[in-house]
Amino acid sequence: MSRKLVIDPVTRIEGHGKVVVHLDDNNQVLDAKLHVVEFRGFERFIQGHPYWEAPMLLQRICGICFVSHHLCGAKALDDMVGLGLKQGFQVTPTAEKMRRLGHYAQMLQSHQTAYFYLIVPEMMFGMDAAPEQRNIEGLIEANPELVKRAVMLRKWGQEMLVAVFGKKMHGISSIPGGVNKNLSVAERDRFLNGAPGLLSMQQVIDYSIEGLQLFYDFHEKNRQQVDSFGVVPALDMCLVDGNGDVDYYHGNLRVTDGQKKVVAEFDYHDYLNHFSEAVEEWSYMKFPFLKGL
The missing domain is CATH 1.10.645.10 (Cytochrome-c3 Hydrogenase, chain B)
Structure with missing residues (x-):
């Protein structure tokens, strides 16, 4: 008989969340999700202020x-x-x-x-x-x-x-x-x-x-x-200065793969031209992705 494991709350994140793991009859993992249960919505909160x-x-x-x-x-x-x-x-x-x-x-x-x-x-x-x-x-x-x-x-x-x-x-x-x-x-x-x-x-x-x-x-x-x-195979992104070094305040956005190869680099003002944000019904967290992939 399949069953579900729930870790609620997850305490080692900034905010609130829970993890739900679905197991099959042999206790093998079928699916696992991190649910971010806090509503963010700051893009809307500031409108009208x-x-x-x-x-x-x-x-x-x-x-x-x-x-x-x-x-x-x-x-x-x-x-x-x-x-x-x-x-x-x-x-x-x-x-x-x-x-x-x-x-x-x-x-x-x-x-x-x-x-x-x-x-x-x-x-x-x-x-x-x-x-x-x-x-x-x-x-x-x-x-x-x-x-x-x-x-x-x-x-x-x-x-x-x-x-x-x-x-x-x-x-x-x-x-x-x-x-x-x-x-x-x-x-x-x-x-x-x-x-x-x-x-x-x-x-x-x-x-x-x-x-x-x-x-x-x-x-x-x-x-x-x-x-x-x-x-987990993933891309990395950070700001870089004119020399291509990491900067924590200003610079272009640079995206690299696991081998540190530059996948994309652009002015941060153009973020929405390169990225989109997906939503899932089981989490308030957005899932940004690079459009060019």
Whole structure:
């Protein structure tokens, strides 16, 4: 008799979801789906609002990677008011540096959260370890100094978000044509040199390198397991600068295959000319796909 396995909720994603696995009479998997059960709809939510509210509203799609959405809305407004790169203009160097600095701070705190809170416990204890141990509490018992450093890394990123965007979550500083806040000399020196309860920039770099070394060592010891786990043929996409290097704020969109061959590259303003978005009845998540494939 066929049966259905349901994992609800799935807790290791940004948001809410559930997994449903359908098995046949021999307990072989017939189908499996990830259901994203939260309605997004931000393209509709912002309609009818004053245009300058877009960066503030769009970022509320997430409490972790909100800066990306905040800057997305701000850059769209740069174009709308005639001050974007599409029109041949550019925000002031200070404004771009502030936006980039805030984005990098978000990447530090969000990647640190995913890495140390979700990935490192599985590397340290093994994916087959008891759930009661394979979590941040188990990591605290096993290596309290590592967890302390992880927390301090995240704090540094969060404090930088306050300095750049005015808030730890859902910032308010990116506006059409630039930003409404700069970084004072005192704030700059505080993050460079450290302060009571705050790491210095050099400590942030050192702790980050030490943290990544955990994965390098784990990969070296478990290369077959890591390289074969969850391998799904897919394309990769990112922004690239004029030299073809990854950029996290501006540049062309480049799509590559599993062998790093460039499949497509285009101005991000032309996204809808190259991509379309499918919908499925079992999920609120959209499924973007490259039209040329």
